[in-house]
Amino acid sequence: MNPIISLKNVYKNYGAKAVLKGINLSIYPGQVIGYIGPNGAGKSTTVKILCGLISDYEGEVIIDGINLKDDPIAVKSRIGYVPELAELYDVLTPVEFLGFMAELYNMPTALADDRITKMLTAFGLADNMHQRMDTFSKGMRQKVLISSGLLHNPDILILDEPLSGLDANSVIIVKDLISKLAKEGKTIFYCSHMMDVVEKVSDRIVLINDGAVIADGSFEELKQQQGNQSLEQIFAHMTAKESLSDAADQLMNSFGN
Amino acid sequence: MGVNMPQLRAILTSKLIMDDRRPNSVHQTRQKKQDKPIRFATLGTMLMSTLLGIFFLMSFAVGKDSITQFTIFFSFYIFLLASTLITDFTSVLIDVRDTMIILPKPVNDKTFVLSRLLHILIHVSKIVIPMSFPGMVGVTMLHGIAGLLPFIFLVISATLFTIFLINAVYILILRITTPQKFKSIISYFQIAFAILFFGGYQLVPRLLSKVALQNYSVSNASWKWFTPSFWFAASWEFMKTFVFTPTLFTCFLLSVFLPIISMWVVIRYFAPSFNRKLSMISGGEGEPAAEKSGSKKIVSTSSAYLLTMAKLFTVKGAERMSFLHTWKMTGRSRDFKMKVYPTFGYLVIYMVLMVMNNRKLTFADVQSQTAGGKAVFIGILYFSGFILMRALGQLIFSERYKASWIYYITPVGLPGHYISGAMKSIMTRFYLPIILIVSITGLAIAGPTIIPNLVLGMCNQLLIICCVTYITIRQLPFSTTQSLNANTGSLIRGLFSLLIPAVLAVLHYMLYNYLPVIILLTVLSVIACWLVLNGIKSKTWEMILQLNYE
Numbered sequence: 001m002n003p004i005i006s007l008k009n010v011y012k013n014y015g016a017k018a019v020l021k022g023i024n025l026s027i028y029p030g031q032v033i034g035y036i037g038p039n040g041a042g043k044s045t046t047v048k049i050l051c052g053l054i055s056d057y058e059g060e061v062i063i064d065g066i067n068l069k070d071d072p073i074a075v076k077s078r079i080g081y082v083p084e085l086a087e088l089y090d091v092l093t094p095v096e097f098l099g100f101m102a103e104l105y106n107m108p109t110a111l112a113d114d115r116i117t118k119m120l121t122a123f124g125l126a127d128n129m130h131q132r133m134d135t136f137s138k139g140m141r142q143k144v145l146i147s148s149g150l151l152h153n154p155d156i157l158i159l160d161e162p163l164s165g166l167d168a169n170s171v172i173i174v175k176d177l178i179s180k181l182a183k184e185g186k187t188i189f190y191c192s193h194m195m196d197v198v199e200k201v202s203d204r205i206v207l208i209n210d211g212a213v214i215a216d217g218s219f220e221e222l223k224q225q226q227g228n229q230s231l232e233q234i235f236a237h238m239t240a241k242e243s244l245s246d247a248a249d250q251l252m253n254s255f256g257n
Numbered sequence: 258m259g260v261n262m263p264q265l266r267a268i269l270t271s272k273l274i275m276d277d278r279r280p281n282s283v284h285q286t287r288q289k290k291q292d293k294p295i296r297f298a299t300l301g302t303m304l305m306s307t308l309l310g311i312f313f314l315m316s317f318a319v320g321k322d323s324i325t326q327f328t329i330f331f332s333f334y335i336f337l338l339a340s341t342l343i344t345d346f347t348s349v350l351i352d353v354r355d356t357m358i359i360l361p362k363p364v365n366d367k368t369f370v371l372s373r374l375l376h377i378l379i380h381v382s383k384i385v386i387p388m389s390f391p392g393m394v395g396v397t398m399l400h401g402i403a404g405l406l407p408f409i410f411l412v413i414s415a416t417l418f419t420i421f422l423i424n425a426v427y428i429l430i431l432r433i434t435t436p437q438k439f440k441s442i443i444s445y446f447q448i449a450f451a452i453l454f455f456g457g458y459q460l461v462p463r464l465l466s467k468v469a470l471q472n473y474s475v476s477n478a479s480w481k482w483f484t485p486s487f488w489f490a491a492s493w494e495f496m497k498t499f500v501f502t503p504t505l506f507t508c509f510l511l512s513v514f515l516p517i518i519s520m521w522v523v524i525r526y527f528a529p530s531f532n533r534k535l536s537m538i539s540g541g542e543g544e545p546a547a548e549k550s551g552s553k554k555i556v557s558t559s560s561a562y563l564l565t566m567a568k569l570f571t572v573k574g575a576e577r578m579s580f581l582h583t584w585k586m587t588g589r590s591r592d593f594k595m596k597v598y599p600t601f602g603y604l605v606i607y608m609v610l611m612v613m614n615n616r617k618l619t620f621a622d623v624q625s626q627t628a629g630g631k632a633v634f635i636g637i638l639y640f641s642g643f644i645l646m647r648a649l650g651q652l653i654f655s656e657r658y659k660a661s662w663i664y665y666i667t668p669v670g671l672p673g674h675y676i677s678g679a680m681k682s683i684m685t686r687f688y689l690p691i692i693l694i695v696s697i698t699g700l701a702i703a704g705p706t707i708i709p710n711l712v713l714g715m716c717n718q719l720l721i722i723c724c725v726t727y728i729t730i731r732q733l734p735f736s737t738t739q740s741l742n743a744n745t746g747s748l749i750r751g752l753f754s755l756l757i758p759a760v761l762a763v764l765h766y767m768l769y770n771y772l773p774v775i776i777l778l779t780v781l782s783v784i785a786c787w788l789v790l791n792g793i794k795s796k797t798w799e800m801i802l803q804l805n806y807e
Contacts, residue, residue: 053361076361087358089275089354092274103263103267106263106363
């Protein structure tokens with residue numbers, strides 16, 4: 001089977017600072033990839049490259065057989081993206097905003113209208129469909145963002161902290177949704193800091209640190225390599241420079257004099 | 258062509274809907290209640306532009322020839338268009354959210370660039386057409402259709418030239434500074450524009466007497482070649498009359514080719530790096546923030562001065578904390594500066610006006626304390642607190658008003674200390690330097706005889722400020738947002754800042770020479786100040802309007 005996403009020796013520098021130092025990844029259809037790493041490791045840079053937001057990278061990115069540099073438009077139409085920061089045109093209503101998104105994906109209007117109504121209703125936003133989003137809570141905005149990523153039924157979904165701001169019930173819905181989408185053969189690229197969710201949701205975990213992949217495999221495989229620990233412990237073990245409990249001790253010591 | 262029409266339409270439709278719902282300058286200054294969502298903002302903008310356009314017609318009433326009239330018209334036009342658009346370019350036209358929302362979608366570059374260009378075109382037309390319409394009517398009435406056609410052409414030409422000017426300013430700023438500082442610098446530009454605008458309208462007509470204006474002709478001025486508006490005016494004259502003089506013809510060529518060349522420069526040299534740099538303003542593609550913090554550590558340069566002031570004027574605890582906090586907030590918040598700093602400029606202009614209105618007034622008058630001299634002295638003394646009133650009015654507002662939870666979780670018994678500390682802070686920042694300058698110049702000119710009156714004036718100013726604070730400040734500093742709150746207290750503040758100082762100033766003027774009375778009043782004023790200040794400090798939690806976090 002051909003990988004649906006393939007990164008080969010991807011490098012990216014911001015000025016003199018190297019953010020990605022040769023990322024190699026092959027992702028296959030139907031996989032849920034948990035993409036984790038400490039702050040500043042290069043997670044969001046990778047995501048931005050995949051979404052076509054950063055184009056001046058070195059190396060090769062092939063998505064669904066298309067080189068990202070050759071035809072970014074074709075690639076973008078296969079990807080659904082839910083950004084981390086809730087960037088929305090918030091003076092629009094959800095229906096207006098999603099309708100706008102649908103047009104950008106060249107969806108037929110009737111299909112889009114139908115889907116928008118169904119999605120928003122499923123998320124419990126039926127009463128808010130025609131209200132401006134500037135009054136919305138963080139969770140409501142997040143639901144609109146998730147809808148905008150799913151709207152055109154993409155083969156690849158890139159989710160950057162999709163659960164932030166959602167209440168417990170909505171979290172269950174989204175987690176359930178992810179596994180159902182994967183069963184249908186969609187590929188999901190899931191970025192998060194919440195290790196317990198990543199542990200449960202993803203069937204393959206990619207851990208990056210300082211611009212390079214340092215671990216790659218299913219949770220079971222990682223456990224075999226690193227000893228029977230939780231993902232949180234594995235993460236800490238592999239990425240923290242100093243012992244974390246030392247840091248906690250130092251914090252405690254700062255009370256004394 | 259490679260442009261996707263449905264996408265183009267979708268982007269433009271959404272952009273225009275958003276424009277229509279965005280609060281414009283009219284809404285902001287009036288501070289309407291935000292209960293009603295903003296709609297038809299476009300109509301408001303167009304109405305404003307028409308009003309401005311009617312205002313430009315004034316230029317046809319001055320000057321003895323049409324070149325002069327058109328020079329003045331185009332000066333107004335270019336200046337006002339530039340000051341309107343300079344804000345819009347960051348807030349409306351280049352929306353940094355586009356990077357996150359539109360760019361990950363399958364939209365090709367041509368569609369995106371075209372949508373942006375069309376959006377700019379539509380936006381500019383919405384301002385330009387109403388703004389130039391009264392002018393068009395005026396020109397047709399004065400010069401007929403033969404005058405109108407060149408006029409329309411030149412309006413377009415001048416508009417393109419203005420867009421070029423704004424682009425040049427933007428690029429210049431982006432060259433010399435980082436994108437992070439960009440927004441502050443644009444705000445300083447706006448402040449400067451506001452002051453210049455206000456000053457120009459107040460001062461220029463007074464500087465020139467009416468007769469001089471009627472007979473004024475720009476053609477004789479040597480600086481005419483440096484003013485683009487003259488080029489447009491002379492070009493109009495050429496197209497209307499077809500008289501070949503070197504001056505007129507050169508101007509005609511300039512007005513035709515300048516916009517073309519400037520547009521070419523904008524597209525060729527400015528546009529490519531421009532978009533990229535602007536998108537960096539949002540920090541979207543900038544360097545990781547943490548990397549930079551090393552070089553950008555904030556060093557409180559005036560900390561020694563600040564700490565001395567804080568120790569001098571406040572008691573330890575909540576009041577001093579509030580003093581220092583307010584000092585830093587007022588110095589660093591762009592929003593606050595935007596609202597308060599123009600007042601500085603107005604103040605200077607008012608003072609110049611006050612002196613100029615008394616043409617007979619001489620230096621000796623102030624020195625020997627004649628009636629005119631006394632009036633100016635008292636006037637300056639009592640109106641120097643103007644900026645303080647403005648700062649006080651802004652004190653409770655902040656964009657980050659939700660951060661005011663810090664006041665509520667800390668164990669402070671009397672929140673009045675927060676208010677008194679903040680009040681003292683802005684007094685030190687905005688009043689102390691002014692009153693020092695006034696006192697020193699006053700002493701230097703008139704000598705120590707003015708001291709009693711100076712002291713009384715200062716004490717009365719302080720008393721007024723304290724009273725205004727006591728009555729109008731019912732929220733904690735920086736704890737509320739402008740849009741949530743209808744401006745309570747603004748009427749009282751307006752009354753206090755104009756009427757009460759005026760009444761006190763007149764009374765003070767009448768008693769100016771009765772030294773014992775002045776001294777007695779000073780003592781009374783000090784006592785009153787002290788009492789009111791204590792009143793502010795002992796405000797309890799029950800007297801503070803608390804914000805409901807929803």
